[in-house]
Amino acid sequence: MKQTGYALDEPERLDATFAALADPTRRAILARLAQGDATVKEIAAPFPVSQPAISRHLKVLESAGLISRERVAQRRPCHLEGRQLRLVVDWLENYRGYWAEAYGRLDELLDELQAGDDARQSSGGREGQGI
Amino acid sequence: MKQTGYALDEPERLDATFAALADPTRRAILARLAQGDATVKEIAAPFPVSQPAISRHLKVLESAGLISRERVAQRRPCHLEGRQLRLVVDWLENYRGYWAEAYGRLDELLDELQAGDDARQSSGGREGQGI
DNA sequence: GAAGGATATAACCAACTCGTTATGAAACAA
DNA sequence: TTGTTTCATAACGAGTTGGTTATATCCTTC
Known part of the structure; x- marks a missing residue:
């Protein structure tokens, strides 16, 4: 069995994955891609860094397996x-x-409450999060 | 509100946390601590690196909030x-x-099964994993 | 007070990261 | 062909990381 092409338990892959996630720009890129595929130019647009810098972030994300191109x-x-x-x-x-x-248990409760809040305030608040 | 002493949504903290988790030695230390508290000497024992190196790993883990001393x-x-x-x-x-x-869906099912397992196997199994 | 164990810190080095600017390569468009 | 757009790569510098050895600090014990 195990048809996944990559070993789920190789520590090196976890190294690369966690390292890739340690950068806020890269997490923001993932957040962007969670809303849909995008080209390099589109991805780079909102960031205050150069296009080559973005290209390298993408390379890091790709070699960590977090994105494909x-x-x-x-x-x-x-x-x-x-x-x-x-x-x-x-x-x-x-x-x-x-x-x-x-x-x-308390925490579960707080989570529930917050989930309710989110549903209610779905208009504007909380953007720029999850980065 | 929000009595938790630390902000759950500050990106910097995520940076430090992911960066701390990106090192296999540090993940191994966490795995060790998951089995119970330990002194620096005890933690350092199984690793092929010097004690100062372990001390610094612990410092990284501590300032990421992943351990306390x-x-x-x-x-x-x-x-x-x-x-x-x-x-x-x-x-x-x-x-x-x-x-x-x-x-x-299959995965959800596996999750349910594993959750059941965890409750049952609270004794020992699964050591050396998750590094 | 002197000795010894447990841990932290200092000083140093090699390797990596993240940014930059300049340039190259590939595909389209005229 | 010539130019334009999109993206990648090269080369460099500053800062960080992860390791080392040597030394300092703290606490207990004699």
């Missing part, structure tokens, strides 16, 4: 690869007892 | 702080649709 004429549309985030989720699963238990 | 005589027992991992969990939540959808 295809070729369409001169453009290189980027696509978020959710499967790689799965690696992080699986790793965190080993510590579930810790981060879940630390907050306990 | 107290003083007991000359010893500085380290304690895993699960709450900080919560930050990562919350961030991943924004992408749940992506990493969950990639595997689909």
Whole structure:
């Protein structure tokens, strides 16, 4: 079995994944791609850094497996690869007892409340988050 | 409101957390601490690096909020702080649709099964993993 | 007070990261 | 062909990281 082409438990891949996620610009790029595929130019637009800098961030994200790229004429549309985030989720699963238990029931409740808030205030607030 | 002493949504903290997790030695230290508190000497024992190197890894983990340390005589027992991992969990939540959808329903099922397992296997198994 | 164990800090080095500017390469358009 | 757009790469510098060895600090014990 295990048809996934890459080993889920190789530490090196976790290294690269966590390292890639450690940069706010790269997390912002992922946030952008979560809303849909985009070309390098489109991705670079909102950032105050040069295009080569973005190209390198994309390279880091790609070699961590967090995004993939295809070729369409001169453009290189980027696509978020959710499967790689799965690696992080699986790793965190080993510590579930810790981060879940630390907050306990109270935290679950707060989460529920906040979820309710989010649903209500869906107009504007909270943007620029999740970066 | 918000009595939690640290801001859950400050990107800098995510930076430090992901960066701390990007090193395999540090993840191994966390895995060790998941089995119980330990002193610096105890933590350093299984690693092929010097004690100062471990001290610095611990400093990184501490300033990322992933561990805490107290003083007991000359010893500085380290304690895993699960709450900080919560930050990562919350961030991943924004992408749940992506990493969950990639595997689909089957994966949800596996999650349920594993949750059941965790409750049952609270004794020992699974060590040496999640590094 | 002197000795010893546990840990932190200082000083140093090699390697990597992230940014820059300048330039190259590929595909389209005229 | 010539020019234009999109993206990647090269070359460089400043700052950070992860390791080392040597030394300092703190606490206990004799």
